[in-house]
Amino acid sequence: MSPAWGTAIGALITAAVAFSVGRMTATTARERLHAEMRTEFMVREAINQLLQHKEWTRRSFGIIKYHIRGFTDDELRKLLVSAGAVAFDGRKVVDGERTEYWGLRTRNSHLLGYTAVDESKLRTVNDVAEHPDGDREPQQDISGSSS
Known part of the structure; x- marks a missing residue:
């Protein structure tokens, strides 16, 4: 066998190994991206179910944060926006802050010009909230009366 054939065979083997490694890397990256997209899709579906x-x-x-866990506040806000939600502030100030509300843009388009929403006009949910003492009891509605 001449040295040229040896060099050619070596180059072919190197190319085949590089192709195989590249293909495995691409497959792994595609699977990872698919898993990340599946998680994001499922979160968007859960957000839409809450807001619809x-x-x-x-x-x-x-309430949204209670039901959609595992994300920082800002990550959750980005997911809300990507799901088609818009934010509203409540008019009441509690502990120096207004309550932050979220709703689907399609269901709240009539409020987009307002800077705050009236909490008394909201329906409330009898969700279960975790209390600091560990007991679970119905969430109080935003007007202060028990549900």
């Missing part, structure tokens, strides 16, 4: 409830057109950020 027939009785509540807006939900407080706290």
Whole structure:
């Protein structure tokens, strides 16, 4: 066998190994991206289910955060926006802050010009909230009366 054939065979083997490694890397990257997209898709579906409830057109950020866990506040806000939600502030100030509400743009387009929403006009949900003492009890509605 001449040295030229040896060099050619070596180059072919190197190319085949590089192709195989590249293909495995691309497959792994594609699978990872698919898993990430599946997670994002499932979160968007859960957000839409919360915000499309027939009785509540807006939900407080706290309730959304309670049901959609595993994300920082800012990550969750980005997911809300990507799901078609818009934010509203409540008029009441509690502990120096207004309650943050989120609703689907399609269900709240009539409010887009307002800077704050009236909490008394919201329907409330009888969700279960975790209390600091560990007990679970119905969430109080935003007007302060028990559900």
